[in-house]
Structure formats: C-alpha cells, structure tokens
Amino acid sequence: xxxxxxxxxxxxxxxxxxxxxFAALAKNKIMVDADVDxxxxxxxxxxxxxxxxxxxxxxxxxxxxxxxxxCGKCEEVCRFSAIAEKDEVYCVDDLSCEGCGSCxxxxxxxxxxxxxxxxxxxxxxxxxxxxxxxxxxxxxxxNSGKLVSVIREKAKDIAVEKNADYVIIDGPPGIGCxxxxxxxxxxxxxxxxxxxxxxxxxxxxxxxxxxxxxxxxKAIINKYDINLENTENIKKFCExxxxxxxxxxxxxxxxxxxxxxxxxxxxxxxxxxxxxxANIWEKIK
Amino acid sequence: xxxxxxxxxxxxxxxxxxxxLALSLKDNVQFxxxxxxxxxxxxxxxxxxxxxxxxxxxxxxxxxxxxxxxGKCAEVCQYNAIAVxxxxxxxxxxxxxxxGACxxxxxxxxxxxxxxxxxxxxxGRSNDIEFWQGSxxxxxxxxxxxxxxxxxxxxxxxxxxxxSSPGTSxxxxxxxxxxxxxxxxxxxxxxxxxxxxxxIEVVRQLKIPFGVIINxxxxxxxxxxxxxxxxxxxxxxxxxxxxxxxELYSKGIPFVTEKKEYLVKFREMxxxxxxxxx
Numbered sequence: 001x002x003x004x005x006x007x008x009x010x011x012x013x014x015x016x017x018x019x020x021x022f023a024a025l026a027k028n029k030i031m032v033d034a035d036v037d038x039x040x041x042x043x044x045x046x047x048x049x050x051x052x053x054x055x056x057x058x059x060x061x062x063x064x065x066x067x068x069x070x071c072g073k074c075e076e077v078c079r080f081s082a083i084a085e086k087d088e089v090y091c092v093d094d095l096s097c098e099g100c101g102s103c104x105x106x107x108x109x110x111x112x113x114x115x116x117x118x119x120x121x122x123x124x125x126x127x128x129x130x131x132x133x134x135x136x137x138x139x140x141x142x143n144s145g146k147l148v149s150v151i152r153e154k155a156k157d158i159a160v161e162k163n164a165d166y167v168i169i170d171g172p173p174g175i176g177c178x179x180x181x182x183x184x185x186x187x188x189x190x191x192x193x194x195x196x197x198x199x200x201x202x203x204x205x206x207x208x209x210x211x212x213x214x215x216x217x218k219a220i221i222n223k224y225d226i227n228l229e230n231t232e233n234i235k236k237f238c239e240x241x242x243x244x245x246x247x248x249x250x251x252x253x254x255x256x257x258x259x260x261x262x263x264x265x266x267x268x269x270x271x272x273x274x275x276x277x278a279n280i281w282e283k284i285k
Numbered sequence: 286x287x288x289x290x291x292x293x294x295x296x297x298x299x300x301x302x303x304x305x306l307a308l309s310l311k312d313n314v315q316f317x318x319x320x321x322x323x324x325x326x327x328x329x330x331x332x333x334x335x336x337x338x339x340x341x342x343x344x345x346x347x348x349x350x351x352x353x354x355x356g357k358c359a360e361v362c363q364y365n366a367i368a369v370x371x372x373x374x375x376x377x378x379x380x381x382x383x384x385g386a387c388x389x390x391x392x393x394x395x396x397x398x399x400x401x402x403x404x405x406x407x408x409g410r411s412n413d414i415e416f417w418q419g420s421x422x423x424x425x426x427x428x429x430x431x432x433x434x435x436x437x438x439x440x441x442x443x444x445x446x447x448x449s450s451p452g453t454s455x456x457x458x459x460x461x462x463x464x465x466x467x468x469x470x471x472x473x474x475x476x477x478x479x480x481x482x483x484x485i486e487v488v489r490q491l492k493i494p495f496g497v498i499i500n501x502x503x504x505x506x507x508x509x510x511x512x513x514x515x516x517x518x519x520x521x522x523x524x525x526x527x528x529x530x531x532e533l534y535s536k537g538i539p540f541v542t543e544k545k546e547y548l549v550k551f552r553e554m555x556x557x558x559x560x561x562x563x
Contacts, residue, residue, distance in 0.1 A: 009291075009323050010296060010298040010325070011295010011297075011451040012294065013296060014293045014334055021317075037452040037453045037454040037457075038293050038294055038451065038480040039479075039480075040475075040476045040479055040480070041293070043475045043476060048366075059363070063380070068518030077308060077385065078383075079387065079495065081386055085329075087491075095458060095491075098382055098384065099363055100364075100382060100385075100386050101361060101362050101363050101384075101386055102384050102385055102386040102389055103428040104524045105361060105386060105390055108388060114363070119377075127366050137453075137454060139453045139454075139456070139483055139486045139487045139490065140453065140455075140458045140487050140490060140491075141454055141455070142429075142454060142455040144452075144454045144455075147424065149381065151536060171321075172452070173295040173296075173323070173451050173452070174320075174322035174323055174428075174450060174451070174452075175322045175323065175421065175423060176322045176425075176426055176427065176428045176456065177426035177427060178454075179322075180379070180424075180426050182427070194467075194535075195300055195535055196534055196535035196537075197325075197328045197371065197535065197536065197537040198300065198323075198325040198328055198534070198537075201323070201325060201328065202323040202325065205323060205423055208424075209423055209424060212424040213422060214426075216377055217326060223531075226374060226528075226531050226532060226535050227494065227532060227535035227536065230535055241540065251412075251531070253504065256504045256505050257323010259474045259475055259476055259505070260475060260505055260506045261472060262475060284480065
C-alpha cells in the first residue's frame with residue numbers, strides 16, 4: 001500500500017482539483033481530506049456519510065469562582081496570556097488557553113480543572129470512487145495536526161482491511177502542524193505549485209519541510225502558461241533538487257466550471273487538461 | 286485602526302488585497318505579514334529590511350544527575366511531548382508547547398529550560414509603509430507564538446494592515462483577533478463559499494465587523510453573491526478575472542501599480558470601513 005499526499009505550501013494552487021482527479025483515476029484506493037479546517041474535497045466526491053465520530057481535540061482550563069481566592073498564581077504561570085483578572089475573579093480566555101494545565105498545578109485551592117472539549121467531527125463515507133475519510137474541525141480550534149493524524153490512522157486501517165493499493169490524501173496549505181502530520185509515513189508527496197514568485201517561494205519552503213522529515217517529493221506545475229519564464233525556473237530548481245516534475249497543466253476556465261458542477265475534472269471533460277492529469281497519474285502509480 | 290485580511294480558502298487573493306490596500310493608503314501604514322508559514326507580502330512590497338529578531342521559545346532539558354525517573358513530567362505534559370522509559374526522560378521537541386508544566390511539576394527541580402529558535406521577525410520600510418513579517422523556521426509545527434511576537438510591534442496610532450494565513454484554525458484566529466475590521470477575500474466557487482462561511486463563523490465569534498471582497502468575481506457561480514445578500518454581508522469590492530492581474534501577480538508586481546482604478550476603489554473601501562466603525 002502506497003500513501004500519497006498532495007501539498008503545495010501556497011493555498012489555491014490546485015491541490016483539491018488534482019486530488020479529486022487522482023481519486024477518479026486510481027483503482028482500489030482510500031481518500032483522505034487532511035485540510036481539516038477548510039475541507040473542500042467532499043464538494044467533488046459527493047460522499048454519503050456512513051459514520052460520524054466526535055473529535056475531542058483539546059481542553060481548556062476552568063476556574064471555579066467559588067473556590068478561587070484571587071491569589072493570581074495561575075495568571076503568573078500561564079504562558080499563553082489566557083488568564084486575567086476581572087473584578088477580582090480570575091477568568092480563562094478559551095481562545096488563548098492551550099490546555100497545558102500549568103495553572104492546575106499551581107492553584108493552592110484546587111479551584112482549576114481541565115475540561116475536555118469536542119473540537120470537531122470526523123467521518124467515514126462512501127463515494128462512487130471508494131471509501132473517504134474526512135473531518136470538520138470546529139472553527140477557531142487548535143490541534144488540527146492531531147485530527148489529521150486521527151483520520152489518517154483510520155484511513156490506513158480501512159486500507160489494510162480492504163487490501164487497498166493507495167491512500168490518496170488532499171493536504172493542507174502552509175508548513176505548520178497539519179502539514180507535518182500529513183507528511184508522516186508518506187511514500188510520495190506531490191507538490192502542486194504555480195509559476196508565481198509566491199508559489200515558488202512557498203513550494204521551496206514546503207519541500208524543505210518534506211526533506212526535513214525524509215519524504216520524497218515530486219512536483220506538478222499548475223497554470224504554467226501564466227508565466228513561462230517562472231515555469232522554466234521551477235523546472236531548473238526541481239532538476240537541481242532532483243525532484244521529478246510530473247507534468248505541467250495550463251490555466252483553464254474549465255477548472256472552475258468543474259468545481260461549480262462538483263465533479264473531478266477528469267470526469268467533467270475530455271479536454272487536454274484532463275488527459276494531462278491522467279498522464280501524471282500514470283507516472284505516479 | 287487594525288484591518289485584517291483573511292479568507293478561509295487559500296489562494297483567493299489575500300496578499301493581493303492586503304498589499305493593494307497598503308499601497309493605496311501609503312501614509313501612516315504599518316503592514317504585518319502574519320502568514321508566517323508562507324509569508325509572501327515582501328515579494329510585492331519589496332521592503333528594505335532593517336531589523337531582524339530571532340524568536341525563541343523555552344524547551345525543557347533534564348539534568349540527569351538530579352532526575353529520579355519518577356515520571357511526573359510525562360504525567361503532567363498534556364501534549365505527549367515527554368515519555369519516561371526505564372527511568373530515562375525522552376523529550377519530543379516538535380510536540381512541546383513550551384508551557385513549562387513539566388518544570389513546575391518536577392519534584393527534584395531537575396528540568397530547566399533553554400531557548401530554542403522558532404523563527405525570525407523582520408522589520409523594515411517599503412517607501413512610506415512600515416513593514417513587518419514573521420517566518421516560521423522550516424520543520425517547526427507551531428506558528429502562533431511567532432504571530433504573537435509579530436503583533437507586539439503593532440502601533441495602534443497607525444493604520445495597521447494584517448495579512449493572515451488561510452484556514453480557520455489557531456493561526457488565522459491569532460492573526461485577526463485584535464482587528465477592528467476583517468476583510469474576507471473569496472472566490473465565487475463552491476470551494477470559496479464553503480470556506481467563506483467558516484471564516485465568517487470565526488469573525489462572528491470574535492465579534493469583529495467584516496466585509497467581503499470577491500476576487501475573480503466572474504469565474505464561478507452566483508452563490509457567494511446570493512449568500513452575502515441573504516445574510517446582509519457587505520460586498521466591499523468585486524475584482525473581475527483579468528489575465529493581466531494574474532501575470533503581474535506572478536512577477537511580484539502589485540497590480541494596483543498598473544490597474545490604477547483599484548487605488549481609488551481601495552481608498553473608497555477604506556473610507557467606508559472608517560465610516561462603519563465610527
């Protein structure tokens with residue numbers, strides 16, 4: 001079984017459109033949407049939810065006002081500026097609290113407890129392309145990396161059970177914790193980039209992260225015809241870094257039409273772009 | 286006044302809007318690139334960097350001669366960053382949140398903390414604009430401490446423009462949370478609408494007034510328009526797709542320098558935001 005993740009660094013380069021097409025092209029696979037705080041892959045796969053599960057991703061300190069004597073030791077040790085005094089009562093700002101429990105340790109009155117919070121849901125669904133594991137992180141939550149690990153673990157279990165050949169993962173943008181969680185145990189990371197200076201800068205950083213964790217990367221240049229000179233520079237960079245460029249895709253209006261229709265582009269049309277993506281998948285599989 | 290530019294979905298044009306707005310206002314502007322995972326605004330504003338500050342966070346280190354292997358540290362660590370195996374303490378730095386609970390809990394005072402580099406803050410000027418950006422060290426997981434450090438440079442007397450990271454989780458919240466107004470940039474596709482509604486939930490929870498800019502407004506469907514109408518959300522600017530804008534963007538040229546009509550649009554939008562807030 002091969003685990004493949006599609007990442008980009010910069011957002012909006014085409015990760016989800018390409019992942020959905022791989023989902024339609026690959027045989028015997030499980031899909032995962034690891035972009036848990038702005039999940040979009042479901043819009044192209046039309047899943048039927050089979051099971052819904054609570055994700056208890058974080059906890060927050062809670063101060064019992066009855067027991068609090070207002071000594072302020074909790075505020076002193078809190079490194080996240082999450083505790084403040086209001087009218088001689090200490091209160092926790094849930095958005096800032098990281099649930100570390102330092103305040104619990106120092107409170108002489110045992111007035112503080114950590115309360116677990118349900119901070120998202122994850123789903124196992126059926127799609128016409130196969131099983132799909134996805135999630136919805138509640139807004140403004142942390143620990144999205146942990147939720148990514150939870151759904152990837154589930155997808156791996158299903159893959160083993162079904163003897164699947166591939167786990168295909170739509171990754172999040174950026175280089176932080178959800179990206180790191182998306183890269184662990186991956187066989188190939190596909191970096192989708194675009195020939196803008198921003199896209200190139202962000203691609204170099206995310207390739208750096210993949211390298212840091214010892215994951216092999218390959219590249220796809222999307223919207224290559226927006227800037228041919230930059231496209232050449234990306235190819236040179238990849239050659240220097242020994243990163244295989246799997247192919248380049250043109251800027252095309254059909255992409256947004258296929259998103260509006262909610263269909264992977266390889267099933268939406270048989271234009272060149274669809275054939276190009278199919279060729280890319282042939283090289284990956 | 287602090288204006289934050291956010292989006293939910295990535296690649297909708299946050300940096301395009303944030304840098305365009307900064308260049309339209311010029312005077313008394315302080316610009317913060319708070320997308321510390323992938324900072325891009327400097328590509329467009331080309332600031333002259335004058336200051337560099339490395340951001341450190343404390344990491345625990347165990348003094349083996351004092352450690353009895355009691356396991357208290359592992360027990361209190363809420364992030365599973367410490368394991369005690371056969372009396373030996375193992376610390377997984379990438380999971381550590383630098384909260385200090387382990388050193389508070391250690392009965393032998395065997396844990397002390399050392400500085401560990403998380404990233405770098407850079408400050409400078411781009412003509413009349415004061416520019417700041419943060420850049421997360423590659424391989425580090427947590428962007429929020431860097432965003433916090435960056436926002437300490439905010440000068441409330443200035444017009445502060447914040448370019449946020451995409452998404453709706455902790456880094457986005459940290460970037461927008463003290464803003465007086467949030468501009469949400471979206472695109473009129475089901476992806477754009479899905480992520481816009483999530484981003485709106487966040488700014489509503491934070492009780493910050495907001496408006497929407499629809500980028501590439503003619504590439505998709507009507508649903509974002511309708512959603513904004515139904516929910517009485519002001520659409521601040523509509524930017525039709527223009528290949529020229531995409532080409533300028535690809536070269537790192539701020540589109541307002543060639544599409545001067547947008548200078549006027551951004552200034553009008555700024556006036557409108559001011560009026561709404563007063």
